[in-house]
Amino acid sequence: MEAEGYLPALHAVTEVLELSLDLDQIIYSTLTAITAGESFGFNRAFFLLVEPRKGRLRGYFAMGPASREEAARVWEELGRRGETVDDLIRKYSPTLFEREKEKFRTELDLLTFDVEELRGQGSPLITSIENKKAVLVRDALSREDVHPRLKEVLNVSEFAVVPLVNPKREVGVIIVDNFITGEEIRDGDIVALETFARGASLAISRALLVRKLEEKVRKLEESQRKIREYQKTIIEMEKKATRGELMHHLIHELKNPLVVIGGIVNALLDDFPEGSPQRPYMKAVVEEVRKLEGLLREVVNGIRNLSPADVAPVDLNGLIIEKASELKSYFDARSVDCRLELDGALPHLTLSPAQFNCVLDYLIGNAVEAMEGGGKLEIKTGMEGDEAVVCIKDNGPGIPADIRDRIFEPFFSTKGEGTGLGLYNALQIVRSMGGSIEVESEIGKGTLFRIKLPLDQGV
CATH class of the missing domain: 3.30.565.10 (Histidine kinase-like ATPase, C-terminal domain)
Incomplete structure (x- = not known):
């Protein structure tokens, strides 16, 4: 396609790239523009996201037909409906994104690589990012620098890798091919795609920062929720401590008379020998005093154990x-x-x-x-x-x-x-x-x- 042919696609996706903060919407719109027939027109596009902390490239999203049969059906349907790139991009929804992603779930899992392994292999995925330049890979199935899983997923002799980078971070790569039509990828296609990718990489970087910020906010909100729970716990413990002090005072006031009563009754027992009709009553009082003292001990233990503890x-x-x-x-x-x-x-x-x-x-x-x-x-x-x-x-x-x-x-x-x-x-x-x-x-x-x-x- 001539360079001016890409302009409709660039115009259609510009609004999303400039205004959206939704990572999935930006990636969906970018890959739609890359695979739409009236713009770049590649048969398939895969987006691999750089995850620095995990040291890997992760297959994140893909777009295009999964088979020749699907390609024939979809292209015929699009031609019949006369939908433009703009129409396709505006159809975005989280549900549509997940449906397209699920279609390529197996392939995306296979397209997840350890960065150091790729670097040691001299993979075009890494050289593209490090050199900040697109790489056109020919004779892909016979090359040793193409990872076996990448060969398995693409199963084409030619594909291109376009880096998504900006001065502050490496975002990822987009892999494109023409596995249905077999059409040759030309140098002009690569130049135009590199230009388009610069704007996409900035938009994706912005969305990644927003997503990271949202995650931080969620964690902060969760921390605040826990702090509120801790405060409630502390207040409740303080209330229990106050109630405990009151109960300790009441128990002390009850225990002293019980001790006195028990002592007096025990002394009186000596005045009532075995067989005396009054002795069973005195023994019953002693037993009840003993039970009450035991009960007070249990209450004290319960209060002590519910009081704030280390x-x-x-x-x-x-x-x-x-x-x-x-x-x-x-x-x-x-x-x-x-x-x-x-x-x-x-x-x-x-x-x-x-x-x-x-x-x-x-x-x-x-x-x-x-x-x-x-x-x-x-x-x-x-x-x-x-x-x-x-x-x-x-x-x-x-x-x-x-x-x-x-x-x-x-x-x-x-x-x-x-x-x-x-x-x-x-x-x-x-x-x-x-x-x-x-x-x-x-x-x-x-x-x-x-x-x-x-x-x-x-x-």
Whole structure:
């Protein structure tokens, strides 16, 4: 085509190259102009993007017929509709772009290369970029400097490589060929294409910068969202700390009279010998005082464990191993066989080791107490999606279905000696870490508690 024949294509795409910030639209319009019959008229065009950080050229987009049959059909249809380059460019949409890209998905994957490998090969893809000059490749199928995958995809004896470069960066290359018509690529075609590519490279560079900026903005917005979440967490922790101070004061005010009452009643017991009708009443008061003191201790522990705590990257597996070792004599005394199955790939979590140890104490203690006469305790760790999971399973009698939903309620207990705060405290601690506790139980087979903690604790 004579030089003036390219002007309609250049005019049609100028608006997009000058005004658009959409990378895909710019590339689509550029390759449309290159392959349109009334402009450059190449049969196919491939755009390979330079990715400096990954050190590669990546097949990003392609345009043209995928076969001779498609070429005949498309060219006949375009001729019948009389669409111009301008019409084709204005038809752009993200859906159309993805459809065309999907058509060449396999070829684009094959046209992804390591830059150093190409440089060592003396590939025309690299020499074109480094010399900032188009390269016309003839006898391509027999040349050693043409990568085998490039030969496989193009399967032509002649193609041209046009660099997309500007003073500030190397953008990529465009590969063109005439694999359907077999028409020879002339020097004039290359000169015109080089001129056109300069404007395209500037537009693509601008769009890449905008895309990079948009990614930075997204990351900044995500960081701001996390900061807001952290602020809410801190405020909530401060509220809990204030409530905790109040509760500590109230508990202190309650505990002192209880101690006095217990001391007085114990002293009175000496005045009522065995067999005295008043002695059972005195012993009942002593027992109730003991229970109330135990209840207050549990409340204090719960408040302490929910108060702001020092957090650090923690190896959950390590904590569990230490806890199992610490409780060995406790297990032995109750004929409990404790088995660990820990996922070595479990990442560290940012949380309070002291708080998590309390959760283990509550849940392990609950499991052991459920297995009267001994049994098997299994502790496992693993991953489910973006959560770390700790499972504590016993083979005790199980929890009846009618009370299963109530076991995490404060002061609910099926044990005569229990305060009903252990599981409640465990759940509150895990929730303060952004996690959850699930329970599964089957009568006669045992109970499983599943602790789930997010990998990003947000603490």
